Amino acid sequence: MPPVCDVLVIGSGFGGVLSALILQRHGRRVVVVDRARHPRFLIGESSTPMADLVWHDLCQAHQLDRLAPLAEYGSWQSTYPQLPCGLKRGFSYFAHSPHSPTSGGQPPARFPQLLVSASQHDADADTHWYRPEFDLFLVQEARAAGVEICEEAHGHLAQAGSRWHWSGQVAGITHEWLADFVLDASGEANVLGQVLDLGSLPLQTHSRSVFGHFHGVRPWGELLDEWGHSQAPHPFPCDDAALHHVIDGGWMYVLRFNNGITSAGFLLDTRQHPDRGDSPDEEWQRLLAQYPAIGRQFAQASTTPLCGGLRKTRRLQRRRDRVVGSNWALLPFTAYGLDALHSTGNAHTLRGVERLCQLLLDTAPGPDRQQALDVYQRLLQQEIDLLDQIVSGCYASFRQFDLFASFSMIYFAAAVFSEDQRRRGKSGIFDSHLLAGNDAYRRVVNAGLDALQRQLARSRPADTAELEAFRAEIAGLIAPFNLAGFCDPARQHMYPYI
Ligand SMILES: Cc1cc2nc3c(=O)[nH]c(=O)nc-3n(C[C@H](O)[C@H](O)[C@H](O)COP(=O)(O)OP(=O)(O)OC[C@H]3O[C@@H](n4cnc5c(N)ncnc54)[C@H](O)[C@@H]3O)c2cc1C
Known part of the structure; x- marks a missing residue:
C-alpha cells in the first residue's frame, strides 16, 4: 500500500507551505507537491496590516518563532537582512490622463493623488514579499521542520474510497501517496477543480494584466522632484508603498524590493482595453507611450532573468461555486482570483490558512468537520462577493x-x-x-x-x-x-x- 498522509497539500506557494508547516507542528503527516522548483517567478507580493496581524497570530498560535519576524519590516530587516523585501508604508495612487505632455521640456501638470498610510514608522510597516526568495525561505523552513515537500511533481490525483490517491513522478522518480484530506493551494491551476469538475460563479470585475519583474525602474518620487512637484503633503515617501498609477479603465502597481528589483504590472478593464492580440511587449510599449509620465519611470527598465520577459494574462477573474467537500478544501486564491487592487489577496489567503488549519486540527472527519467546512464555504463566498463589489466599483470610478x-x-x-x-x-x-x-x-x-x-x-x-x-x-x-x-x-x- 502507498504511504498514507493526513493532508496532501497541492502547491508550495506561501499559502500551501504555511498550512503544511502548521499542521505538521501539531503532529499531522503532511506532504506538499508542486509542479515547479524553487526559486521560481511568482507575483502577489504586497502585505497589509491585516496580513501582518494574521501572520503574527499564526506564528504565535503555532510556535512558528522563526517566521514571526516577517510580520513587520523592522523585525524582518533586523533578523533576515539577506531575504529581499520591500518597505510598504501605505498605498499611493496617482492619476494620469492619456497623452498628458511630458515631452518638449514641459513637465506634466500635477497629478491628482491619494495617499493612505498603513503604518506610523518604517519599523512597524508592511512589506512586499519577493516571492521567489520568500517562498523558497518558507520551503526551507518547512523542510527543516520535517515537512515533505516535493518539487517538480507531476502526477494524477483521484478519489480512492474516502481517501485521495496521488501518483506520479517527482523529479523523474515514481511516487504515490494516499491522503485523508487534500488542501488545494495551487492557485490559478486549481487542481481539484479539474478533478472534481467544480462549477463556476460569476464576478463583476473584468480585468486582465500585463506584468513583470524589472531592473532599472526609477523611483516615482525622483521624477516628481524633477518635475518640481512638491511631495511635502505626502504622509510617507510615495515609493515606500504599493504605488498605483490610475489610468483610464485600469491601473498599474509598482512595488519596489530592496534587491534592486521592482514588480510592476498594468491591470486593465477588459471591456475598455480588450486584448488585441498584441505581444506583451507591444502592449506594454503602447501603454507607456499613451501615459508618458509612466513611460519615463520605465524608460530604462528591463525584465529580470528569472521573470524572463513580460507576461500577459487573460481575464483574471475566476471563482468556484464549491470550495469544500468532506475531505477537501480550496485556499482562497485557489477558490477565486479577483484583482490586485488594494492588495487584498495575501491577507485573504492567510485568513484561509488560519481557518482551514484550525478546523483540521480541531475536528475529526464527520459532522463537526463538515459543519466547520460549511462555515468556511459560506464566509469565503460572502467575502468574495464583497471584494468584487468594491473592486468593480473602484474600476467604474477610475474615470x-x-x-x-x-x-x-x-x-x-x-x-x-x-x-x-x-x-x-x-x-x-x-x-x-x-x-x-x-x-x-x-x-x-x-x-x-x-x-x-x-x-x-x-x-x-x-x-x-x-x-x-x-x-x-x-x-x-x-x-x-x-x-x-x-x-x-x-x-x-x-x-x-x-
Ligand atoms: C496580478 C496579481 C497581482 C497580485 N498582487 C497581490 C498583492 O500585491 N498583494 C496581495 O495581497 N495579493 C496579490 N495577489 C494575490 C496573491 O497572488 C495571492 O493571494 C497569493 O499568491 C496566494 O498564494 P498561494 O500560495 O495560495 O498561491 P500561489 O502563490 O498562486 O501558489 C500556487 C503554487 O501552486 C503551484 N502549482 C500550480 N499548479 C500546480 C499543479 N498542477 N500541481 C502542483 N502545484 C501546482 C505553483 O507552482 C505555486 O507554487 C495578486 C494576484 C495577481 C493575479
Whole structure:
C-alpha cells in the first residue's frame, strides 16, 4: 500500500507551505507537491496590516518563532537582512490622463493623488514579499521542520474510497501517496477543480494584466522632484508603498524590493482595453507611450532573468461555486482570483490558512468537520462577493479620480476597522473578513455603489459641487466604521496613520 498522509497539500506557494508547516507542528503527516522548483517567478507580493496581524497570530498560535519576524519590516530587516523585501508604508495612487505632455521640456501638470498610510514608522510597516526568495525561505523552513515537500511533481490525483490517491513522478522518480484530506493551494491551476469538475460563479470585475519583474525602474518620487512637484503633503515617501498609477479603465502597481528589483504590472478593464492580440511587449510599449509620465519611470527598465520577459494574462477573474467537500478544501486564491487592487489577496489567503488549519486540527472527519467546512464555504463566498463589489466599483470610478478617491474609502474604512477589532481581540478567526458578514457594512457598500451609479449615469463628468456631494455622501455612509478620518475634505486625500 502507498504511504498514507493526513493532508496532501497541492502547491508550495506561501499559502500551501504555511498550512503544511502548521499542521505538521501539531503532529499531522503532511506532504506538499508542486509542479515547479524553487526559486521560481511568482507575483502577489504586497502585505497589509491585516496580513501582518494574521501572520503574527499564526506564528504565535503555532510556535512558528522563526517566521514571526516577517510580520513587520523592522523585525524582518533586523533578523533576515539577506531575504529581499520591500518597505510598504501605505498605498499611493496617482492619476494620469492619456497623452498628458511630458515631452518638449514641459513637465506634466500635477497629478491628482491619494495617499493612505498603513503604518506610523518604517519599523512597524508592511512589506512586499519577493516571492521567489520568500517562498523558497518558507520551503526551507518547512523542510527543516520535517515537512515533505516535493518539487517538480507531476502526477494524477483521484478519489480512492474516502481517501485521495496521488501518483506520479517527482523529479523523474515514481511516487504515490494516499491522503485523508487534500488542501488545494495551487492557485490559478486549481487542481481539484479539474478533478472534481467544480462549477463556476460569476464576478463583476473584468480585468486582465500585463506584468513583470524589472531592473532599472526609477523611483516615482525622483521624477516628481524633477518635475518640481512638491511631495511635502505626502504622509510617507510615495515609493515606500504599493504605488498605483490610475489610468483610464485600469491601473498599474509598482512595488519596489530592496534587491534592486521592482514588480510592476498594468491591470486593465477588459471591456475598455480588450486584448488585441498584441505581444506583451507591444502592449506594454503602447501603454507607456499613451501615459508618458509612466513611460519615463520605465524608460530604462528591463525584465529580470528569472521573470524572463513580460507576461500577459487573460481575464483574471475566476471563482468556484464549491470550495469544500468532506475531505477537501480550496485556499482562497485557489477558490477565486479577483484583482490586485488594494492588495487584498495575501491577507485573504492567510485568513484561509488560519481557518482551514484550525478546523483540521480541531475536528475529526464527520459532522463537526463538515459543519466547520460549511462555515468556511459560506464566509469565503460572502467575502468574495464583497471584494468584487468594491473592486468593480473602484474600476467604474477610475474615470474620475475624485470619485475613486471617495469611493475607495469604503474599502479603507472597513480595512482599518477590522484591523482595529483584530488588534483588540474582538474578532475571532471564524468572523468574517473585512466586515463582509456585517449587515450594516454591506448596506454601506450597496448604498455607496448606488451613489456611484448616480454619478456615472450623467453623460458628462461630475462637476465640483457634485464631487463634493458624493464625498459627503460617502463620508456619511462610512461614519460608523470610519476610525481614520477618511473623506475629510481638509485632508486633501492625504491620510496619515492614526
Ligand atoms: C496580478 C496579481 C497581482 C497580485 N498582487 C497581490 C498583492 O500585491 N498583494 C496581495 O495581497 N495579493 C496579490 N495577489 C494575490 C496573491 O497572488 C495571492 O493571494 C497569493 O499568491 C496566494 O498564494 P498561494 O500560495 O495560495 O498561491 P500561489 O502563490 O498562486 O501558489 C500556487 C503554487 O501552486 C503551484 N502549482 C500550480 N499548479 C500546480 C499543479 N498542477 N500541481 C502542483 N502545484 C501546482 C505553483 O507552482 C505555486 O507554487 C495578486 C494576484 C495577481 C493575479
